[in-house]
Amino acid sequence: MSTDEWAAWQDFQQVQLRKIEQVLDEGRGECLLRLAEHREVIVEALHHFDGSRCDILAYVIMPNHVHVLCHPMDGHSLENLTRSWKRHSADHIHRRLGRSGSLWQDESFDRIICDEEHYRRVVRYIARNPSKAGLPAADATVWLHPKIVAANAGM
Numbered sequence: 001m002s003t004d005e006w007a008a009w010q011d012f013q014q015v016q017l018r019k020i021e022q023v024l025d026e027g028r029g030e031c032l033l034r035l036a037e038h039r040e041v042i043v044e045a046l047h048h049f050d051g052s053r054c055d056i057l058a059y060v061i062m063p064n065h066v067h068v069l070c071h072p073m074d075g076h077s078l079e080n081l082t083r084s085w086k087r088h089s090a091d092h093i094h095r096r097l098g099r100s101g102s103l104w105q106d107e108s109f110d111r112i113i114c115d116e117e118h119y120r121r122v123v124r125y126i127a128r129n130p131s132k133a134g135l136p137a138a139d140a141t142v143w144l145h146p147k148i149v150a151a152n153a154g155m
Contacts, residue, residue: 031063033063034063034139036141038096041092042061042085042141043061045085045088053073054070054071054072055070056143057071058142058145060129060143061140061142062133062135067125067126086103086104089103089104090102123148126142126144129142
């Protein structure tokens, strides 16, 4: 692939990602995670393996999606972690609702952090996602590792 083709592909991907983010931020779908009790299930799932299989650095739980910034530890893949988080949270939320079926989409939109600036952009995005979407504070959960908070005071 030539440099021009690669740049065009990157531009295309960015446009598609922005469209997906817009649809999600508009609050489409069932929005089960708007309820704090359902978000707590996600929080518990994310922190379950924190420090043993991964380092959780930041997350935001929106009404209809979740963003997680984490570092899988040696011997643990992001795919397995994600599958575990999704399975655990779907089981608990469905049990509460007295139903079964799909809660999460099969696909995850994984990104590899390229450099320090990319890392900072991701942290800012996670921290600001609820306000960018116009959500009241009660409709989302944002968590940043204390080290990130200290390093980014005044984001």
